[in-house]
Amino acid sequence: MPAEQELNRWTVAVDTNIYVQRFFRGTDGGSDESRHLRGMRGMANYLRTLDVTPLFVFDGKVRALGKESELSKRREDRMRIVQELERENTRAQRIRAMSEISAHMDGETQSTSQWTARNSVPWLEDQVSAISNKKKSRQVTIDSRMDRLELETSRLLLFRLGGLNSLNDTDTESLDCAQSLRALQTHSAERIATLNRRTEHLSADMITQCEVLLRAQGFATHVVDDCEESEGVCSQLYRAGVVDAVCSEDLDVVAFGARLLRGLYSFDARTPMALVDAKKACEELGLSRESFVDLCILCGTDFASTLEKVGPITALRLVREHGSIERILETEAFVPRPSFTYELARSVFLADPLALPFMTRSELQRSAGHVDPAIVEALLPSGTKSSGKRPTGSGQAGSDPFANSSVLD
Numbered sequence: 318m319p320a321e322q323e324l325n326r327w328t329v330a331v332d333t334n335i336y337v338q339r340f341f342r343g344t345d346g347g348s349d350e351s352r353h354l355r356g357m358r359g360m361a362n363y364l365r366t367l368d369v370t371p372l373f374v375f376d377g378k379v380r381a382l383g384k385e386s387e388l389s390k391r392r393e394d395r396m397r398i399v400q401e402l403e404r405e406n407t408r409a410q411r412i413r414a415m416s417e418i419s420a421h422m423d424g425e426t427q428s429t430s431q432w433t434a435r436n437s438v439p440w441l442e443d444q445v446s447a448i449s450n451k452k453k454s455r456q457v458t459i460d461s462r463m464d465r466l467e468l469e470t471s472r473l474l475l476f477r478l479g480g481l482n483s484l485n486d487t488d489t490e491s492l493d494c495a496q497s498l499r500a501l502q503t504h505s506a507e508r509i510a511t512l513n514r515r516t517e518h519l520s521a522d523m524i525t526q527c528e529v530l531l532r533a534q535g536f537a538t539h540v541v542d543d544c545e546e547s548e549g550v551c552s553q554l555y556r557a558g559v560v561d562a563v564c565s566e567d568l569d570v571v572a573f574g575a576r577l578l579r580g581l582y583s584f585d586a587r588t589p590m591a592l593v594d595a596k597k598a599c600e601e602l603g604l605s606r607e608s609f610v611d612l613c614i615l616c617g618t619d620f621a622s623t624l625e626k627v628g629p630i631t632a633l634r635l636v637r638e639h640g641s642i643e644r645i646l647e648t649e650a651f652v653p654r655p656s657f658t659y660e661l662a663r664s665v666f667l668a669d670p671l672a673l674p675f676m677t678r679s680e681l682q683r684s685a686g687h688v689d690p691a692i693v694e695a696l697l698p699s700g701t702k703s704s705g706k707r708p709t710g711s712g713q714a715g716s717d718p719f720a721n722s723s724v725l726d
Contacts (some may be wrong), residue, residue, distance in 0.1 A: 614662045615642065
């Protein structure tokens with residue numbers, strides 16, 4: 318794990334689209350339409366404070382061939398998020414109803430409230446039954462923790478209304494109903510905001526805005542040709558000696574044979590900065606470049622699915638034993654998942670060098686845009702600030718809303 322000062326005077330190629338997506342989907346950037354710009358400006362300023370020279374590389378409008386399975390997976394993920402949002406909105410309605418029941422019981426609302434003891438008991442009984450019978454996840458998730466708190470709060474309300482003779486649960490007996498409802502309301506609202514943000518569309522114009530902003534800040538940018546991938550171009554720049562590393566969160570960079578700088582600018586404090594060198598990995602694993610690429614494919618890439626029941630440890634053992642994916646398949650012991658286009662993925666990672674946008678570091682540095690405060694001000698008015706420091710919070714989409722809560726401890 319490199320220290321920040323070790324990056325001093327480095328030149329890095331930034332796989333920019335990943336970061337634009339994260340700033341747009343994340344929660345630390347706020348809910349306004351300029352959060353992606355604010356995030357990119359903050360990252361650029363942070364690199365400047367480290368005395369790192371970045372080249373911000375953007376994807377073209379037409380994605381590379383072979384990413385159909387990855388794009389299909391993203392569409393499925395989007396559908397799953399929409400379904401999660403629908404469930405969370407339904408939960409929010411239940412929480413509002415429970416809050417109204419609690420307020421009525423505590424005399425905080427008039428007796429004209431639609432929630433009376435007579436109709437509240439069967440409704441709460443239904444909620445307790447539905448949550449109790451819900452299929453349990455093997456892992457402790459945000460959803461499962463909220464289910465647990467909602468169940469315990471429903472049982473407590475039911476007990477107070479006389480619908481339960483006893484609680485038989487020390488945790489539920491000690492529960493503060495008002496505090497639990499406030500926690501549920503807060504966490505549900507945060508989750509809805511996060512899921513809403515993840516369903517929003519990041520347009521091509523927004524990405525172009527980021528490129529314009531970075532150039533106006535005096536940084537070098539490059540938009541790859543159509544049907545190429547930014548991580549591939551970044552990796553070729555590294556292999557040609559133009560940059561010291563590729564700044565990305567995409568492990569495909571390693572399959573391309575580059576040195577990956579991961580976690581450089583993360584909103585999750587639990588994500589340490591890490592340097593993964595493909596050449597050193599090959600040496601330490603005792604694999605040729607070709608065998609290492611096959612290992613990466615078996616572990617999962619954007620360009621192909623994987624084999625069923627084959628994880629990283631098994632994949633390494635199989636590659637060492639058989640040498641290639643073809644020979645592994647010849648054993649007929651493993652079933653490929655749909656879209657296991659390993660030959661296509663291999664051809665992408667082992668392709669001949671591209672025509673690079675820059676041949677030397679000095680050429681890259683000369684391409685930097687001229688500082689234009691007027692453009693920066695137009696895109697990000699003076700009231701919006703970026704610290705120029707590495708984030709230390711955990712506000713990325715998908716973070717745990719219970720992280721600082723004692724309700725479920």
